[in-house]
Amino acid sequence: MISIEWFIALSAVLFTIGAIGVMVRRNAIVLFMCIELMLNAVNISLVAFSSYHGNIEGHMLVLFALSVAAAEAVVGLALIIALFRNTLSVDIRNLTLMRF
Amino acid sequence: MTTDLLAFLPGLLTAIGGLVIMILGAFRAKKQVVVPSTLLFLLGAFGVAIWQASMPTSVAFSDMVRSGSFASFLIAIIVFAGIVTTLVNQEVMQGRRAHSPEVYAMILFAITGMITFVSSNHLLLLFVGLETMSIALYVLAGLYKNERHGVEAGLKYFILGAFASGFLLYGMSFVYGATGSLHFQALALASPEVTQTLFFRAGIGLMLVGFFFKVSAVPFHMWTPDVYQGSPTAISGFMSTASKVAAFGAFWVLLTPISFSVDASTQAGSGSMAISALYWISILSMVVGNLTSIAQQDLKRILGFSSIGHAGYLLMGFVVATPQAFTAMLFYLVAYTLMNLGAFAMIAHFERTFGWTDASMDQLKGVGRIAPRRVALLSLFMLSLAGFPPLAGFFGKYLVFSAAIEAGFVTLTVVAILSAIVGAFVYLRVIGQAYFEQGESAESQSVDPQKGMGWGMVIAASLLAAGTIHFGIDALMPWPSLLDWVNGFM
Numbered sequence: 001m002i003s004i005e006w007f008i009a010l011s012a013v014l015f016t017i018g019a020i021g022v023m024v025r026r027n028a029i030v031l032f033m034c035i036e037l038m039l040n041a042v043n044i045s046l047v048a049f050s051s052y053h054g055n056i057e058g059h060m061l062v063l064f065a066l067s068v069a070a071a072e073a074v075v076g077l078a079l080i081i082a083l084f085r086n087t088l089s090v091d092i093r094n095l096t097l098m099r100f
Numbered sequence: 101m102t103t104d105l106l107a108f109l110p111g112l113l114t115a116i117g118g119l120v121i122m123i124l125g126a127f128r129a130k131k132q133v134v135v136p137s138t139l140l141f142l143l144g145a146f147g148v149a150i151w152q153a154s155m156p157t158s159v160a161f162s163d164m165v166r167s168g169s170f171a172s173f174l175i176a177i178i179v180f181a182g183i184v185t186t187l188v189n190q191e192v193m194q195g196r197r198a199h200s201p202e203v204y205a206m207i208l209f210a211i212t213g214m215i216t217f218v219s220s221n222h223l224l225l226l227f228v229g230l231e232t233m234s235i236a237l238y239v240l241a242g243l244y245k246n247e248r249h250g251v252e253a254g255l256k257y258f259i260l261g262a263f264a265s266g267f268l269l270y271g272m273s274f275v276y277g278a279t280g281s282l283h284f285q286a287l288a289l290a291s292p293e294v295t296q297t298l299f300f301r302a303g304i305g306l307m308l309v310g311f312f313f314k315v316s317a318v319p320f321h322m323w324t325p326d327v328y329q330g331s332p333t334a335i336s337g338f339m340s341t342a343s344k345v346a347a348f349g350a351f352w353v354l355l356t357p358i359s360f361s362v363d364a365s366t367q368a369g370s371g372s373m374a375i376s377a378l379y380w381i382s383i384l385s386m387v388v389g390n391l392t393s394i395a396q397q398d399l400k401r402i403l404g405f406s407s408i409g410h411a412g413y414l415l416m417g418f419v420v421a422t423p424q425a426f427t428a429m430l431f432y433l434v435a436y437t438l439m440n441l442g443a444f445a446m447i448a449h450f451e452r453t454f455g456w457t458d459a460s461m462d463q464l465k466g467v468g469r470i471a472p473r474r475v476a477l478l479s480l481f482m483l484s485l486a487g488f489p490p491l492a493g494f495f496g497k498y499l500v501f502s503a504a505i506e507a508g509f510v511t512l513t514v515v516a517i518l519s520a521i522v523g524a525f526v527y528l529r530v531i532g533q534a535y536f537e538q539g540e541s542a543e544s545q546s547v548d549p550q551k552g553m554g555w556g557m558v559i560a561a562s563l564l565a566a567g568t569i570h571f572g573i574d575a576l577m578p579w580p581s582l583l584d585w586v587n588g589f590m
Contacts, residue, residue, distance in 0.1 A: 008277075015270060022263050031259055038266035042273050049277035057282050058273075061224050065269060068231040072262055075238045079255045082245040092259075095252045098326040 007048035014041035028080045028090040032073075039069045107160035107167040110145040110152075110175050111215040114182075117141030118208035125201030135190045135556075138204040142183045142211070149176040163283065164222045166353070170589040173430070174218045174349040177437055181342040182211045184441050184564065187556035189334040192448040198243045198250075198332070207338065210236035214346035223272045223282040226350060230268070230314070233346060234261050237339055241331045253330025260313065260323045268310025274303030288357030304355075304374055311355075314347040315411045318384040325396070325404035333451055333459070336400060337444025340407045341437040348414055348433060356421050379419045383515050385412030390523035399447050399459040402526060403440065406485060409523055410436055413516060416500055420507045423590045428499035430586045435484070435492035435571055442481035442564035446474065449557055461533050468535035474553070477561055479531045484568045486524035492571035499583075 014037060021034030043062045050058025080090055087094040105112065117138065124134055152172035159166055185207060193199040213232030220226040238261065242254020276282055278300035279290050294300055309320065316324040328336040355374065389408030396402045414436070417429030447459055453471075456463045468475045484493035497520060504513045553561065574581040 011273075015266075018266070019263075022259070028255065028259075032262075035259070035262045035266060038263075039269065042266065042269045045270070045273045046276065049273060049280075052277070053280040055280060057224070058276055061227070061272070061276070061282065064224060064228055068228065068235075071235050072231070072258075075235050076258050076262065079238065079242050079251065079258050082242060082251045083255055086246070086248050086251050092255070095256060097248050097252050098329050 004048050004052045008045055011041045011045035011048070014038075014044065026091055026093055028083060028092050031092065032076050032080065035076075036069060036073070039065060104160040104165075107152075107158060108165055108215075108219065110149045110172075110179065111212055111219070113141050113145040113148065114179070114208045114215065115212045117145075118205045118212060121201055121205040121208060125205065129201060131190060131194075131199070131201075134201040134204055135186065138186050138208065139183060141208065142179055142186065145211075145215075146176060146179040146183065149173075149179055159221060163285075164225050165219050166221045167219055170430075171219045171349070171353075173586070173589065174345055174433075175215050177345050177434060178211060178214045178218070178342045181338060181345070181437055181441060182207055184445065184560045185334055185338040185342075187560040188337070188445045188448055189332070191554045191556040192334055192452045193332060194452075198245070203240070203243065206236045206239050210240065210338075211342070214342055217346045218349040220350060221284050221353075223275070223284075223287075223354075226354070227265075227269060227272060229346075229350070230310075231265060233343060234265065234314075237261075237343060240335045241327055241339070243332050243335065244330075249330040250332075253327045256323050256330075257327045264310045264313035264320070267306050267313075271303045271306030271308075271310065274299045274306060276303075278303060284354055284357070287354070301373060305377070307354075308374060308377060311347060311351045312381060315344050315414070316408050317381050317411050317415060318388045318408060319381075321385070321389070321408045321411075324408055325401040328404035328407075329398055329400045329459075333400060333444055333448035336403075337441045337448070340403065340444070341440050344407070344411065344414075345433050345437060348429065352418070352426070352429070355418065356426075375419060375421070378415055379512065382412050382415035382419055383512065385409065385415060386516055386519040387412075390519040390526070393523065393526045396526075397461050399461060399464070399530065400444075402530065403443055403447075406523060406526070407440065409519060410440075410485075412519070413497065413500055416504055416509075416512060416516060419512065420504050420509055422503060422507050424503040424506060425500070426590060427583065427586045428496070428503045430589070431499050431571075431583060432496035434582065435496035435568070438564050438567040438571070439481045439484040439491070439493050442561065442568060443478065443485060445557070445560055445564065446478040446481065449474065449553060449561075450478075453552075461530070464530065464534045465537040475531075475534045477565055478534065480565055480568060482527040482530055484572070486527035487520050488524075490569075490572045492568045495572050495575065 018034045018038035018041060022031055025031050025034060043065055046058040046062045084090050121134060121138060149172045152168050153176055155168040157166055157168045186204060210233050213229050213236060216225060216229030217233055220229055238254060238258045241257045242250055244250025275287060278294055278297050279286055313320040328340060386409050389405050389412060393402050393405035396405060414429055414432055417425040451459060484491035487494045487497045501513050501516060571582055575583050
């Protein structure tokens, strides 16, 4: 039996990698993958807590989080395609029309 | 089961409405069919919400959903914002390629999400409601998909919104790990040993990040002006009001019991930590929002920064967290919805009527000569946003500030009043630009006098203007006022 700390540490590491990726990467698709990584890191911690507490609520939230992530992927990829059609690249450095 | 469904009736109506509009869109229905059916579903939901608001709070779906009093009142505000947005949008987007029936379906889905969000009594439902709302709003923000401004607004909103909901979900996971439950009641009743743990504190902190993002509080505000500028103007008005009403309402229910319970037992709980974070973020939002709006040249960006400032005033309610602050926050949400929707609606109307390519301040030069009455309406909403008596914005600010003074937050109130004065300058500059500046382009423009406001705009603008004036003075009137009604929720 692996203790819960390992799962939480794994999820924290994955979440941090995702969060840093969102901040430093410039490709919209990679950015989007990093966001998915963050959501899936959360899912690991939820499942771990759920089995630690021995109740089903965490598992439930994971199922909903997965379907929300899928819905988000639909809209996100559509927006990235719209960006590509306008600028012929998926580099978010092109998003500088409006700034302070 | 029937009582459960009845309790969630406004949400059901808007959800079914959204699906019906989607199907109508698939059969290429005309706008003359789509818009009235959207309004029909929204009016039904509004009626049910008003009726439920007079009933005491009840729970449904095995404690997952709250309805009645406070929650239904917020639903009524949200649905009202949806009605006004539909009325304005069908007029200002006429003839544009992006004006498809799905726009109204997305508005209805966003409202369904907001209704789920404010009536949630469980973190699972809170998350699902928030995401339903956000995903529909990402689509609406990127509606002008063939213009770079539109795509930029949509993508910026999407990336930052998804990033923030990742933090919110991680916070929920930590809170769940600390307490073993996702119910609001279980979190509020958690023992001090639980709430002192690092996991609980970190969880509340991470959830606050998601919340601050949704209400665009400093330092999580950078998306706001960009998204409001690039989105269709009527939709910007919807995003800046309805989604904030939903976020403030839902997080009030979630956070205040936690801060109350912890503050009562120990001084150093997670509650006081959350309160001090809220205190500084409230001050920062007011100061940064109002100061940066001075430098802006675009009307929609000005309103974007002003909504950051207004988020700061509303957050004061969370810091003070007394019953007076609660009623003040509800009143302020009503006033803010009316005046901000009105300002965005008038800008959307001018954009369409005068063929503006953007909403910069220069475009407004001389418009006061061509359309004095319509600029008078815009000025009314601007004065209310600035907080001039006897308008609703003034009374809302008065209630929030007096609740803060009563609870002893003097420094906070002084900062709030100073930043409100700075903000007033910006709104007055907009009015001055319209009335007193000579316009080079506007005078020569061939403006068709027939091209005034259509029926939708007339109804929307008169409802908003009447509300802005009435809620400023209705406490003095002999009939029952909004404030009495709101006081009844405590």
